[in-house]
Amino acid sequence: MSERIMAAAERVLETGVGLDEAGVLAVLRAPDEQLTPLLEVAHRVRMRWCGPEVEVEGIVSLKTGGCPEDCHFCSQSGLFASPVRAVWLDIPSLVEAAKQTAATGATEFCIVAAVRGPDARLMAQLRDGVAAIREAVDINIAASLGMLTQEQVDELVALGVHRYNHNLETARSHFPLVVSTHTWDERWDTLRMVRESGMEVCCGGILGLGETVEQRAEFAIQLQELDPHEVPLNFLNPRPGTPLAEQPVLAPKDALRAIAAFRLALPRTILRYAGGREITLGDLGTREGLLGGVNAVIVGNYLTTLGRPATADLELLADLKMPVKALSAAL
Template structure:
């Protein structure tokens, strides 16, 4: 691998031949070498990072499409989660300013879904801050899913933690098309992220989701103290599972959490992560998610042109995002088409 890192031009040419010439996925050796490149080293008329982003864009267009898919999320249950994920202000373990809220009602969720559809989103994800759903929560999920299906054209996705096989089947039967359960971090780094559950428990839930006919949505958060190599490790673990969608979040340090003092990634480091994930996961819907405004700042357009083909629009679970109109204007300025509603599946 040292030889690959020492020859950025040769490495990128190899990756291009594999991904675009042979339409194959990268071997681990190339993935780890890409992670360790000096992104500021000269390359052609620019730097290595520029070449990586250019290749990532061409891979995205070739393997997926030029379109960007928009999704809106709503917190069906906010706060009071018993897990100790070190990045999360919804954990009851930490002294944060996020307090437990009651479950959202059907009218509240329907209003959010209709607003998201009017703003151009094609998918609506209901997110619950829980270890996993109990029966009361399952009933709420099924009721809200039916409401959104009845009154909008939106496809419903759900994120509700660790599932049993019986729960996965009920969600699938209700028409939930996609289930989100992020691995969050590479297996080697996960013990520094959470201790109340394991990486393997998350992996087991993803297997259940796939076995019961739902699409798998799984990604992670970068900027939690992991190395670049561990980012490649996470992407390779995801590649083994081959999720339909990969949300890429950037740490937005939350007051009261163990990671509150960690500085957000610098924009060029965030762009490197985007290109790295696209090159390792060429088929996936790579969706920019929480923290993108903090990490990328004014370079969000560069991320779109560097391999991204999805955005979460509007606000996130406990943090504010840009308005959907701002994102739509950015995509218009970049001349990037938005995926039409009927083309989602």
């Protein structure tokens, strides 16, 4: 590792203050022979400022498909000829998914809907679902329902939703090439309201959407400005029928460089493995990422793609001697 990058990384380790954009870009451009030292220092930063615990989360889709937005990576858009069709999950199935998630040792259960923003029907379904889950299982409930009004933010707070996920997806400069039916600023406005409400903010994105390395660094710094409680890192898993169906999968070493870079930009933030890690990194890369800055995982399947079995991730965490974060610590 060059002396300059190492010195910058050591400052992050010492101060807990993330790299600036130039520093993030230097990590993203680092040659292959510097990757292992970068991952090692990113792991030390994670251990120093976040500790050894790993937060485990399961997710379920309350409403799948039929979304009116044109996010080019998403097979749930009703505008594309993808095989995903609109489906609503009933309350008993939602409760059962929460129970299964809790049985893995997970502390987080995120209810997701493929919508621009929630309408009256969706909010009613969410109210009933949250109440039923609370009666049946002890787990933190998060939500991801698209763009919100202030009234909807207030209702989620009243329901006891403790964390809200709304990804910016990519750098502001790249966003118009990925989504045209709404703006990056509209997403930012929802995140601002969520933060001001007292709910925890979960905000990340997808790497490999055709962005440049410079835009990847830009995105990391925009997340740094937002200062979310959690950043889910997804890697594009190209979906049939979407405009990005033929987009090449991100190279494993580029994905690992990004993990190190985002950890060094966000030393105190939960950095969560999310969709696409299986196809991008495989089992070995998943292990390297956990030893390179990642300190949270989504277990099981994602919204429209298959993930790793929860048992495989939990066995890996045990092998790495990384304790699963307890529910009592997450409340």
